[in-house]
Amino acid sequence: MIDLRTLSRRGFLNMGALGAASMMLPAGVTRPALAAAPLAPVKEEEAVVAFSHVGPISDEGWTWAHHQGVLAVQEAYPKLKKVLEVENVPYSADATRTFRQFVSEGASVVFDTSSKGDFLYEVVKRSPEVAFLECDGHTVEGNLGWYYIAHWYPTYVLGVAAGHLSKSGRLGYVASFPVPSVFCSTNAFLMGARSVNPKATLQTIVINSWFDPQAAAQAGTALIDNGCDFLFGIMDEAAYLQVAEKRGVWAAMWNTDIRRYGPSAYVSSIIIDFRKFYVDQVGKRLAGTWAPGEFILPLGGGVDRDAWGEKVPKEVAAAADAVRDKILGGWSPFAGEIKDASGAVRLAAGQTMSEKDLYDWDWSIEGISGLNA
Amino acid sequence: MGPYRLQRFPSAAPGIALLARLGAIVLALLISALVLALTGAKPGALALQVVTASFGSQFGLEDLGLLVTPLIFTGLSVALALKIGAWNIGAEGQFYAGAFAASAVGLFLPVAEPLSLFLMLLAGLVGGALWILIPTLARAYAEVNELITTLLMNFVAVLGVYYVSTGPWRAKGANSTTARIPAEIPEFFGSLHWGLPAAVLLALLLALALARSRFGYEVRLAGSNPQAALYAGLPARRRLIAVMLAAGALAGLGGMVEVAGTVHRLQGGLSNSYGYLGIMVAVLARGSLVGVVFSAALMAFILNAGIILQTQGLTTSTVLAVTGLILFLTAIGDELAHYRLVRDARA
Numbered sequence: 262m263i264d265l266r267t268l269s270r271r272g273f274l275n276m277g278a279l280g281a282a283s284m285m286l287p288a289g290v291t292r293p294a295l296a297a298a299p300l301a302p303v304k305e306e307e308a309v310v311a312f313s314h315v316g317p318i319s320d321e322g323w324t325w326a327h328h329q330g331v332l333a334v335q336e337a338y339p340k341l342k343k344v345l346e347v348e349n350v351p352y353s354a355d356a357t358r359t360f361r362q363f364v365s366e367g368a369s370v371v372f373d374t375s376s377k378g379d380f381l382y383e384v385v386k387r388s389p390e391v392a393f394l395e396c397d398g399h400t401v402e403g404n405l406g407w408y409y410i411a412h413w414y415p416t417y418v419l420g421v422a423a424g425h426l427s428k429s430g431r432l433g434y435v436a437s438f439p440v441p442s443v444f445c446s447t448n449a450f451l452m453g454a455r456s457v458n459p460k461a462t463l464q465t466i467v468i469n470s471w472f473d474p475q476a477a478a479q480a481g482t483a484l485i486d487n488g489c490d491f492l493f494g495i496m497d498e499a500a501y502l503q504v505a506e507k508r509g510v511w512a513a514m515w516n517t518d519i520r521r522y523g524p525s526a527y528v529s530s531i532i533i534d535f536r537k538f539y540v541d542q543v544g545k546r547l548a549g550t551w552a553p554g555e556f557i558l559p560l561g562g563g564v565d566r567d568a569w570g571e572k573v574p575k576e577v578a579a580a581a582d583a584v585r586d587k588i589l590g591g592w593s594p595f596a597g598e599i600k601d602a603s604g605a606v607r608l609a610a611g612q613t614m615s616e617k618d619l620y621d622w623d624w625s626i627e628g629i630s631g632l633n634a
Numbered sequence: 635m636g637p638y639r640l641q642r643f644p645s646a647a648p649g650i651a652l653l654a655r656l657g658a659i660v661l662a663l664l665i666s667a668l669v670l671a672l673t674g675a676k677p678g679a680l681a682l683q684v685v686t687a688s689f690g691s692q693f694g695l696e697d698l699g700l701l702v703t704p705l706i707f708t709g710l711s712v713a714l715a716l717k718i719g720a721w722n723i724g725a726e727g728q729f730y731a732g733a734f735a736a737s738a739v740g741l742f743l744p745v746a747e748p749l750s751l752f753l754m755l756l757a758g759l760v761g762g763a764l765w766i767l768i769p770t771l772a773r774a775y776a777e778v779n780e781l782i783t784t785l786l787m788n789f790v791a792v793l794g795v796y797y798v799s800t801g802p803w804r805a806k807g808a809n810s811t812t813a814r815i816p817a818e819i820p821e822f823f824g825s826l827h828w829g830l831p832a833a834v835l836l837a838l839l840l841a842l843a844l845a846r847s848r849f850g851y852e853v854r855l856a857g858s859n860p861q862a863a864l865y866a867g868l869p870a871r872r873r874l875i876a877v878m879l880a881a882g883a884l885a886g887l888g889g890m891v892e893v894a895g896t897v898h899r900l901q902g903g904l905s906n907s908y909g910y911l912g913i914m915v916a917v918l919a920r921g922s923l924v925g926v927v928f929s930a931a932l933m934a935f936i937l938n939a940g941i942i943l944q945t946q947g948l949t950t951s952t953v954l955a956v957t958g959l960i961l962f963l964t965a966i967g968d969e970l971a972h973y974r975l976v977r978d979a980r981a
Contacts (some may be wrong), residue, residue: 311945347944352810352903354700354896355941361693362945378811379898383825438810439800469796469902623806 300392300404302549303369305338310543311345311363313356315375315497316472318348322497322516323471326533327374327396333536334543342367356380364388370546372396372539375471381405392546392553397442406553408538410564412442413449413595413619414588415531418566419493419513420453422528422573422581423461426511427491430458433484434465435477435494435501439632445622446495447629452594453584455628464489465631474500485510491528502526518567527570534563557616560588595619600627639978646971651920658967662960670952680946684939692824697941698934699826700896704729704905705930706833707888708912710840711762713919713926715881717844718857718874724769724784725885726909727791728762732886733893734795735761737900740815740893741803750817754890762886763879765791770878774871780878788909796902803900811901819895829891834927836884841923853877885909911937914961920968936960 312331316324328346335344345363350356356377361384363371368391373381376397385393385405398407423432432454436443447463454461464487466480481492481501491511492501499522505512506523513528520527538558545551558564566585569578588594595618597608602625608614614622625632646654667677688694708725715722722728735757740750765787772778798812805813819827844850856863856870863870888908897904915933919925940953 317950345945346947347941349950351906352901353906354892355906358697358701358938358941359945361697362687362942365687365691365693366945379814387824439804440810467800469793469800 299549300369300390300546300551303547305340305547306342308338308341308370308543308547309343309345309363309366309368310334310338310341311366311368311371312347313350313359313363313371313373313375313377314346314348316349318346320472320497321499321519323533324348324374324497326516327372327535330535330539334539337540338543338547350375350377352377352380354380357383360384364391370394370543370551372542373398392542392551394542401553401555404553406555408535408556408558409620410533410558411560411616411619412531412533412564413445414560415564415566415585416446416449417453417588417594418581418585419529419531420450420455421457421584422453422569422577423450423491423493423511423513424454424457425577425580426528426573427454427458427461429488429490430454430461431487431489431491432461432463433481433487433489433492434463434631435480435484435492435496436465436467436632437471437495438469439467441621441623443495444625444632445619446493447632448622448626449595449619450493451626451628452599456584456594457580462628462630465629467631471495472497474498477501478504481505481512482508499523514567520567520570524570525572528573529569530567532565532567534565538563557620560585601625602627602629602632637978638975640973641976642972643974644972646968647974650974651968651971654967654971655964658963659960662956662963666956666959670948675948680943680948683946684942687942688935688938694938696824696826697938698931699823699830701938702930702934703830703833703895704888704892704908705911705915705933706830706837706927707891708885708908709915709919709926709930710833710837710912710923711881711885711888712912712916713921713923714840714884715878716857716916716921718853718877719860720773720874720878720881721781722766722784722878722881722885723781723913724766724787724882724909725888725912726905726907727784727788728765728882728885729889729892729905729909730788730791730795731765731889732758732762732883733889733900733904734791734798735764735886736890737803737812737815737893740817741812741900747817751819751894754815754817754894755887758886758888758890759883760886762889763883765886766878766882770875770882773878774875792902792905795900795904799899799901805899811899814898815894815900817894818898819891825896827895829895832891833888837923837927844923849873885912918961918964918968 314324314327318324318328331344331346345366347359350359357380360371360381364384370392373395376395381395385402389404391404393405395407397409434447447465451463464484466483468476468480470476477496477500481504484492485508492505493513494501495515499519502512502514502523505526511528512523512526514530516533518530593613595614597612598606598610599608601607604627670677688698708729711725712722736754739754739757743753766784769780769783769787772783773780800810803812805811819829821827852868853873856868856873860870893900911933915926915929918929936957940957943953
């Protein structure tokens with residue numbers, strides 16, 4: 262078994278390369294198997310595969326991207342008995358009801374595309390014959406694994422671009438909740454920007470939702486009014502991009518290519534792609550070789566930056582891409598010394614954060630305001 | 635004009651009321667089935683699926699039971715306030731306040747289990763009552779409309795819970811929730827816990843107390859005719875304050891039961907709109923506290939059917955439309971039950 266904490270960035274990439282070569286392991290598998298009895302194989306014609314989504318498929322963001330994975334599964338396994346998909350599953354006991362319903366429908370494998378935590382585990386415990394995969398999860402059991410994307414690397418690349426593009430050095434961020442994904446995203450972004458402009462700062466506004474176009478637009482407006490000339494955020498829709506377009510400032514996005522909502526303002530996006538991972542996991546479940554694990558899909562293997570926006574100068578794109586190449590070559594930008602928002606040193610010089618450290622990051626670095634209570 | 639005309643009576647005959655309600659539900663389902671059939675779905679198979687999934691498996695029954703429990707508490711909260719003529723639109727906020735207070739006790743008070751559960755229960759009651767205190771006093775002493783004040787307090791409570799669960803009380807490694815609260819209401823049927831029998835028992839006891847006690851009589855009198863109550867020398871204001879605080883405490887207790895029995899962590903989405911649904915539950919129960927149990931069961935069945943239908947590929951909006959139609963037609967049916975055909979005296 263491989264311990265995540267000792268696994269270096271380079272080790273990660275090697276494993277990714279290995280996976281791509283053999284086509285057996287998906288890129289970024291970090292802990293392939295627990296010593297649990299494997300689940301019996303299922304015939305494709307008898308298998309039910311289920312997905313629970315946090316938002317609507319039509320969001321053109323997070324849920325839409327996962328839905329592309331669902332479509333890929335259907336294409337790869339056209340004879341599946343049923344593919345169940347439920348949208349807008351809330352973070353409440355209703356999520357448990359949805360998962361229970363999946364199990365009642367005879368699901369062989371259940372994907373929770375947005376960390377439902379205890380609401381999922383409740384059902385996991387009592388359905389040992391079903392394989393569960395939780396996106397952005399934290400627990401591995403005999404029949405439960407988790408997966409996520411190494412979004413911090415492309416985010417750092419976007420940060421480099423922001424450092425070049427922002428005149429004021431004041432960056433704005435529309436955040437959902439103060440959760441590790443958001444801490445890591447804001448930190449990586451500002452670290453990228455500070456590698457170009459050491460005086461850059463990041464102001465965040467938390468709107469308590471992943472999908473609230475009105476609140477996101479208001480937050481975007483407030484950030485611009487405060488002097489920010491580059492907006493980033495972690496939203497499942499394009500509202501603050503439209504605000505940036507109207508106000509003539511830059512914006513970078515998450516999930517998908519949504520440049521048509523603000524072609525001049527659009528810099529790039531954190532593009533996510535779960536298609537290969539989903540097809541692989543379903544295939545293993547059918548074959549009876551599925552095992553619970555921790556999967557972080559790496560840069561270039563499930564997460565990347567989008568093609569640069571039409572107004573982004575070529576030199577800026579080239580400078581940012583040079584950093585991306587360096588990361589692909591095994592370099593990690595997340596090395597000490599790193600100070601937190603209070604100025605205390607949290608990572609000493611010479612140390613590098615592991616993938617798991619980045620995944621669990623729950624404090625803000627110096628220069629970020631609005632996230633820490 | 636014929637010799638007959640429709641006349642509205644202040645009360646509906648129980649038989650007719652029941653018939654009107656059943657008719658409304660059947661009609662709503664028929665209309666939904668027709669629309670579904672037109673869009674290419676198979677309504678017969680879907681209906682069968684809903685019934686077997688709801689009642690045919692232990693998972694289905696557990697789900698119904700877990701859903702009906704908070705709805706009884708919030709429904710009782712609204713229905714009780716209505717007895718004295720007050721609209722408690724704030725059951726949602728009181729639910730959160732009760733859950734918040736109970737979680738504070740459960741997370742930070744170092745006591746062992748049966749006692750900690752009891753203290754959480756007290757905290758839930760007090761939290762809910764405190765959350766309705768300001769609207770209650772404003773209504774009792776300054777005649778401020780409680781409909782608005784209780785509603786506005788909801789937003790404060792929800793955002794407050796969001797703040798503590800994503801901020802100071804957030805557990806390390808958890809996404810927007812507190813740590814798991816160690817004290818749990820015991821389960822007796824799968825994940826179904828004793829909160830459900832307690833809720834049903836509470837409804838029966840409250841109904842009995844209001845029907846048989848002098849206090850209950852005074853409340854009903856003050857609710858149906860405040861002028862008469864004043865004339866009779868009843869302490870109407872004190873009764874109003876007591877009933878409204880009790881209503882808040884009931885919703886707060888619902889929050890405590892949800893957090894200690896079902897969810898086990900304080901978090902933003904905790905209530906699932908149970909407070910607002912409680913208004914519908916109370917209205918459907920037509921002022922009967924025992925009726926709240928049945929209307930909460932109906933509501934739970936409809937909501938659960940919604941989840942089942944979504945796994946069958948229906949979108950959220952279709953499901954919402956079906957539930958809305960059922961409630962809409964039920965309300966019309968309830969009103970129509972008051973009308974009877976009478977011989978026109980003028981003819």
